[in-house]
Amino acid sequence: MSSPERARLIADKVEAFVRQSIVPYERDPRRDHHGAPTDELVMEMREKARAAGVLTPHILADGSHLTQRETAMVLTRSGLSPLGPLACNTMAPDEGNMYLLGHVGSPDIKQRFLNPLIDGRVRSAFFMTEPAEDDGAGSDPSMLKTSCRLDGNHWVVNGRKCFITGAEGARVGIVMARAEEGACMFLVDLPDPAIRIEHVPNTIDSSMPGGHATVVIDNLRVPADQMLGEAGEGxxxxxxxxxxxxxxxxxxxxxxxxxxxxxxxxxxxxxxxxxxxxxxxxxxxxxxxxxxxxxxxxxxxxxxxxxxxxxxxxxxxxxxxxxxxxxxxxxxxxxxxxxxxxxxxxxxxxxxxxxxxxxxxxxxxxxxxxxxxxxxxxxxxxxxxxxxx
The missing domain is CATH 1.20.140.10 (Butyryl-CoA Dehydrogenase, subunit A, domain 3)
Structure with missing residues (x-):
C-alpha cells in the first residue's frame, strides 16, 4: 500500500471515530477545577479508541512513525474535537515527547518511558520553561537556570519551572537543566517527592489535563543512565x-x-x-x-x-x-x-x-x-x- 493511501485510511478511521464516538463527550461534565477533562474521562475515551483501533494512530505496530505529511492527515482529523487528541493519544506534550524518545531514546529508555506513552496508559510532561521572576528560560532557552551536577552515578537537579503542561497527573517527565558542559535532558518517573507542584494557574485554554503548572525541583536525583545523550547535548x-x-x-x-x-x-x-x-x-x-x-x-x-x-x-x-x-x-x-x-x-x-x-x-x-x-x-x-x- 502506498504511503499516502495508508495515511488516508488511518485518517478516515480516526475522523469517523472522533465524530461518532468522541463528539458526544463534549458535553460530559467530568472536568477538573481548571476546566480540563479529568484523567478518568481521558482514559475512558482511550479505551474506546483502543477498541476502535485508533489509539496512537501516528505510530505503527512496529514502532515506526508516520511521515510528517502522513501525520498531518491523521492529526488534523483527530483535532476535529478538542477531546479528539486526548482520546486518540495524539495530544501535546505526549505526541512530541513520543517523537523525541522514538528518535533518540536508548532501548532501555524506550522500554521504560516510551512504551507506556504509546500504549496510552500514562501522560507525560516536558519541563523546560522557567518563571520570569527567576530570569529563567522562556522564549529564550539559552536563559536556562535550572542546574544539574553529577554526584556519583546520579545527577542532582535543582530549579523552578512554569507553564509545564500536564505536570499534575503525569507519570513521565522530561526535564531540562544546565550543567557545566551545557544543557542536559533527563527522563524521570513521576510523581517524585523532589518535584513539587507549587501552583496551577487558571488559563484561557482548558483542553489539556493537568493544566500548566509551576513546579519546584528540589535536589531531584536522576540515575546517570536516564540522561538523553551526553551532558551538553540537551x-x-x-x-x-x-x-x-x-x-x-x-x-x-x-x-x-x-x-x-x-x-x-x-x-x-x-x-x-x-x-x-x-x-x-x-x-x-x-x-x-x-x-x-x-x-x-x-x-x-x-x-x-x-x-x-x-x-x-x-x-x-x-x-x-x-x-x-x-x-x-x-x-x-x-x-x-x-x-x-x-x-x-x-x-x-x-x-x-x-x-x-x-x-x-x-x-x-x-x-x-x-x-x-x-x-x-x-x-x-x-x-x-x-x-x-
Whole structure:
C-alpha cells in the first residue's frame, strides 16, 4: 500500500471515530477545577479508541512513525474535537515527547518511558520553561537556570519551572537543566517527592489535563543512565523535538477550526435575520468565504513544512514560518466563527468559543508570533551577510 493511501485510511478511521464516538463527550461534565477533562474521562475515551483501533494512530505496530505529511492527515482529523487528541493519544506534550524518545531514546529508555506513552496508559510532561521572576528560560532557552551536577552515578537537579503542561497527573517527565558542559535532558518517573507542584494557574485554554503548572525541583536525583545523550547535548535533542511539535500543534488546531467553521456555516445557513438567512448577507457570507481561504492556506503551509521535515532537515526556519502563518490564520478563522454566530458564539452551546480560546493560547505557546518573526529576521540578516562575503 502506498504511503499516502495508508495515511488516508488511518485518517478516515480516526475522523469517523472522533465524530461518532468522541463528539458526544463534549458535553460530559467530568472536568477538573481548571476546566480540563479529568484523567478518568481521558482514559475512558482511550479505551474506546483502543477498541476502535485508533489509539496512537501516528505510530505503527512496529514502532515506526508516520511521515510528517502522513501525520498531518491523521492529526488534523483527530483535532476535529478538542477531546479528539486526548482520546486518540495524539495530544501535546505526549505526541512530541513520543517523537523525541522514538528518535533518540536508548532501548532501555524506550522500554521504560516510551512504551507506556504509546500504549496510552500514562501522560507525560516536558519541563523546560522557567518563571520570569527567576530570569529563567522562556522564549529564550539559552536563559536556562535550572542546574544539574553529577554526584556519583546520579545527577542532582535543582530549579523552578512554569507553564509545564500536564505536570499534575503525569507519570513521565522530561526535564531540562544546565550543567557545566551545557544543557542536559533527563527522563524521570513521576510523581517524585523532589518535584513539587507549587501552583496551577487558571488559563484561557482548558483542553489539556493537568493544566500548566509551576513546579519546584528540589535536589531531584536522576540515575546517570536516564540522561538523553551526553551532558551538553540537551539543546541539540530539544531541536529534534521542536519543529515537529510546532507543526503538530498546527495540525490539531487546524482540525478544530475546520469543525468550528462547520458549526458556524450550519448556523449561518439556518438562522434568519432581516428577511433572509445569515449566509445571504454579504458580511456573513464573506467571513465564511475568508475562512475557506485561510483553511486552505493553513493546509498548504502545513504540508509544505511537513515535506521539509520529511526530507531530513531540522526545518527550524520553515517551522517558524508555518507556526506564525497557521496560528494567525486559525485565530482569524476562530474569531470569524464567533462573530458569525453572534451571542451563541460566545456561549458553551457549541465548541466554537472553546476553539477561540484554545487558538488564542496557541499564538503564544511553542513560541509567540513575534519571537518567530524576530528569529526569521535574524536569519535574513545572516543570509544577507553570508551572500556578501
Amino acid at each position: 539543546f541539540r535533542y530539544a531541536q529534534i523535538r521542536l519543529s515537529p511539535a510546532r507543526l503538530s500543534h498546527c495540525m490539531r488546531w487546524l482540525g478544530a477550526c475546520i469543525r468550528a467553521n462547520e458549526i458556524a456555516t450550519d448556523y449561518a445557513n439556518r438562522r434568519q435575520a432581516f428577511g433572509k438567512t445569515l449566509v445571504d448577507h454579504e458580511g456573513v457570507g464573506f467571513m465564511l468565504a475568508e475562512n475557506l481561504i485561510d483553511i486552505k492556506q493553513a493546509e498548504l503551509m502545513i504540508d509544505w513544512c511537513a515535506g521539509v521535515l520529511d526530507s531530513g532537515s531540522l526545518g527550524t526556519a520553515e517551522s517558524s514560518m508555518a507556526k506564525v502563518a497557521v496560528s494567525e490564520a486559525l485565530m482569524r478563522i476562530a474569531d470569524r466563527c464567533v462573530q458569525v454566530m453572534g451571542g451563541t458564539g460566545v456561549t458553551d452551546a457549541t465548541i466554537v468559543e472553546q476553539v477561540f480560546r484554545e487558538v488564542r493560547a496557541f499564538r503564544i505557546y511553542d513560541g509567540p508570533t513575534e519571537v518567530h518573526k524576530w528569529s526569521l529576521a535574524k536569519k535574513i540578516k545572516r543570509d544577507w551577510l553570508a551572500a556578501q562575503s
